[in-house]
Amino acid sequence: MTKKERILSVALYRFAHEGYNAVSTASIAKEAEVSEGLIFKHFKSKQGLLDTLREELESKMAAKVQPVMEAATAAEALHLVFDLLLNVDPVDFNYWRLQYQLKLNEAYEGHRSAQLYLDRLSWALQESGFPEPEMEAQLLFEIVDSALKRIVFEELPEKEKYIEFLRKKYAP
Amino acid sequence: MTKKERILSVALYRFAHEGYNAVSTASIAKEAEVSEGLIFKHFKSKQGLLDTLREELESKMAAKVQPVMEAATAAEALHLVFDLLLNVDPVDFNYWRLQYQLKLNEAYEGHRSAQLYLDRLSWALQESGFPEPEMEAQLLFEIVDSALKRIVFEELPEKEKYIEFLRKKYAP
DNA sequence: ATTGCATGTAAGTAAGTACTCACTTTAACA
DNA sequence: TGTTAAAGTGAGTACTTACTTACATGCAAT
Structure with a gap:
């Protein structure tokens, strides 16, 4: 599982369970064990992550x-x-x-x-x-x-x- | 309509349409034309407002x-x-x-x-x-x-x- | 008159927010 | 082997967040 996939997997779980607005990019990064910046490298914005x-x-x-x-x-x-x-x-x-x-x-x-x-x-x-x-x-x-x-x-x-x-x- | 009722009315509309987490107490206060502090006087917390x-x-x-x-x-x-x-x-x-x-x-x-x-x-x-x-x-x-x-x-x-x-x- | 109390406000605070930037590491390839 | 581009980091940015505090007002009961 690449780091990109780990971000997607954590984001899917958290967005699905808690709702988009209740989940911060910082907490996603922490749980996926990547730097927060990487989320924005791959998906440009939090909304971009959701769009994917x-x-x-x-x-x-x-x-x-x-x-x-x-x-x-x-x-x-x-x-x-x-x-x-x-x-x-x-x-x-x-x-x-x-x-x-x-x-x-x-x-x-x-x-x-x-x-x-x-x-x-x-x-x-x-x-x-x-x-x-x-x-x-x-x-x-x-x-x-x-x-x-x-x-x-x-x-x-x-x-x-x-x-x-x-x-x-x-x-x- | 008292200020308290105005807060409840605005909060109901916004929470129902946008979701609890997407709505800030500051924006509720502004729309209800009251000070933000009054929300906390009456309802103790944002969660308390939702509970009401x-x-x-x-x-x-x-x-x-x-x-x-x-x-x-x-x-x-x-x-x-x-x-x-x-x-x-x-x-x-x-x-x-x-x-x-x-x-x-x-x-x-x-x-x-x-x-x-x-x-x-x-x-x-x-x-x-x-x-x-x-x-x-x-x-x-x-x-x-x-x-x-x-x-x-x-x-x-x-x-x-x-x-x-x-x-x-x-x-x- | 004075106390007490609910209603109300403006100006804070500390923590959290999405996002950026300068930089380093990794790895494929000419 | 040296070049290049992508993957990755960590410390910062400006701003927003829920909540607090100090203070002002009106108003009923003592």
């Missing part, structure tokens, strides 16, 4: 969603939505926690890709015979999002049971 | 949930869950936004009263014939919570339509 983490986060999000976007049939797409929840890698938990931190403040641009995902859900639900596919898609989106949140914050002990319970409602 | 807001928030939450807890029948309880969403007072939006800020970090003690609310939903859903009332209650809780979130962050334009869509699923 956000880029990593966004590519992870895109990869996660891809199977649903590329599924051959509507039924398969709906099935894969729940696989996505079953397969969250604990190594990535802090990236998702960071996402929930970022979503709160700034108007956060997950909007563009989120709309494509919503449209895809809407299409799949219509194909599957749901009478109000658009609202149903919005609801399903919120359900999956809140389940993901509970998973990464380790508040969902009976994960598998709960996900199967959800799946029955949309992809029986 | 949190107490107000908690009593507002208890009042919101009360009708559901005291409903005579299960069907009425479920019906009232959605009224709760329809009747959120825009004047209180910042209190709910603050709640979503606080929930993220600290382990936030909404847990005790949340469990009572969950038990109540579980009971109502069982009475209404849902086969898995506990998971269904958990799900309903998340659905209502995310709808409230979208309402107070003004991301739900067709509020009434969406709430009726939800109500049909639980209290037809």
Whole structure:
């Protein structure tokens, strides 16, 4: 692990758990055992450090969603939505926690890709015979999002049971 | 409006929109047009100011949930869950936004009263014939919570339509 | 009248903030 | 082997932070 990677790793953990503003560059440097100046050599500013983490986060999000976007049939797409929840890698938990931190403040641009995902859900639900596919898609989106949140914050002990319970409602 | 109330009002708005750590006592004092020292006279510390807001928030939450807890029948309880969403007072939006800020970090003690609310939903859903009332209650809780979130962050334009869509699923 | 007390302010303080700068070390390569 | 560029440091910068202190004002009760 290079020093640069150590900075990123510490920053990800601290930003995800305590929030961007609560964490100082000095404390990141100390925990990563590097000089504070090195943070600014590599990332130009504290915001630049966050931006780097956000880029990593966004590519992870895109990869996660891809199977649903590329599924051959509507039924398969709906099935894969729940696989996505079953397969969250604990190594990535802090990236998702960071996402929930970022979503709160700034108007956060997950909007563009989120709309494509919503449209895809809407299409799949219509194909599957749901009478109000658009609202149903919005609801399903919120359900999956809140389940993901509970998973990464380790508040969902009976994960598998709960996900199967959800799946029955949309992809029986 | 007394100076004390002005401090609380500015702090609520800023904490809710920007987050506790991003807002300085100096900037609160300036916006409320009082001296910075007065904040510490009244609230002892910045954390004390937040605690005061949190107490107000908690009593507002208890009042919101009360009708559901005291409903005579299960069907009425479920019906009232959605009224709760329809009747959120825009004047209180910042209190709910603050709640979503606080929930993220600290382990936030909404847990005790949340469990009572969950038990109540579980009971109502069982009475209404849902086969898995506990998971269904958990799900309903998340659905209502995310709808409230979208309402107070003004991301739900067709509020009434969406709430009726939800109500049909639980209290037809 | 005088005490006491809550409300209020202006001007501090020490510690912490993000960030810079002059400098040294490391390591690949002509 | 000497040159070059990146990686890395540690001590500084100007500024902001939460909080304190000394002092002023109005006002009710003794």
